[in-house]
Amino acid sequence: MNTVAPGFIETTAAHRLIARLAVSSGTDEVGARHGLMDSLGGIPIGRPGRPEEVAELIAFLVSDRAASIHGSEYVIDGGTVPAI
Amino acid sequence: MSEATHFSFDPTEFAGKRVLVTGGTKGMGEAIVRRLAAGGATAATTARSPASEGQAAELFFLSVSG
Numbered sequence: 001m002n003t004v005a006p007g008f009i010e011t012t013a014a015h016r017l018i019a020r021l022a023v024s025s026g027t028d029e030v031g032a033r034h035g036l037m038d039s040l041g042g043i044p045i046g047r048p049g050r051p052e053e054v055a056e057l058i059a060f061l062v063s064d065r066a067a068s069i070h071g072s073e074y075v076i077d078g079g080t081v082p083a084i
Numbered sequence: 085m086s087e088a089t090h091f092s093f094d095p096t097e098f099a100g101k102r103v104l105v106t107g108g109t110k111g112m113g114e115a116i117v118r119r120l121a122a123g124g125a126t127a128a129t130t131a132r133s134p135a136s137e138g139q140a141a142e143l144f145f146l147s148v149s150g
Contacts, residue, residue, distance in 0.1 A: 011111035051115035056091055059119045063097060 002061050002069060007077020008040055010048040044079035098125035105129045 008014070010033075022032035037043045057076055060066055098120055108117040108129025121127045 006112065009112060013111055051112045052091070052119070054112045055115035055119035058116050059093070059097075059123060062103070062120070 001071065002066075003073045004054065004057055004061070005073055005075045005077070006049060006054050007075070007080040008036065008043065008048040009051055009054060011051055014048065041081040043077070044081065047078065049076060049078055093119070093123055095122060096124045098123040101125045103127050107131065 010018075018029050018032045018036065021027075021035065022029045025032060025035070027035070033048070037048065054076055057074055061069065061074070101120075101124070103120050103125045105113055105117045105120070105127060106129065107113040108127070109131040113129065117127045117129050
């Protein structure tokens with residue numbers, strides 16, 4: 001058993017949140033996205049993760065290539081700096 | 085953020101495997117179902133909302149209520 005701990009991943013739902021924040025704060029989606037990233041303490045890779053990137057990690061972990069990996073947690077968050 | 089992400093993969097890697105992905109019709113779950121199915125797995129998933137148009141051909145759905 002392994003676990004995957006995603007950070008800010010721009011799913012369809014997350015994108016809708018960004019769009020709502022853009023409207024409510026009077027900025028655009030780029031600004032709203034960066035505002036969210038900043039609220040997380042910043043994401044060193046400069047963007048949210050993509051669902052496909054999480055899927056790649058899952059595909060690896062369930063594959064025979066990861067047969068000897070057990071009891072591990074994989075954080076996939078673009079290097080998100082803890083805000084606390 | 086709209087550019088597609090395509091990674092190379094072995095389309096037979098998961099041949100003969102059966103997987104269950106909960107919450108697999110949207111977001112990360114959908115990406116996981118699609119990735120494992122693309123790798124040859126038979127993927128089943130659960131959802132709290134109906135499938136979107138265009139999903140049914142690739143995904144087997146187990147519907148759950150609530």
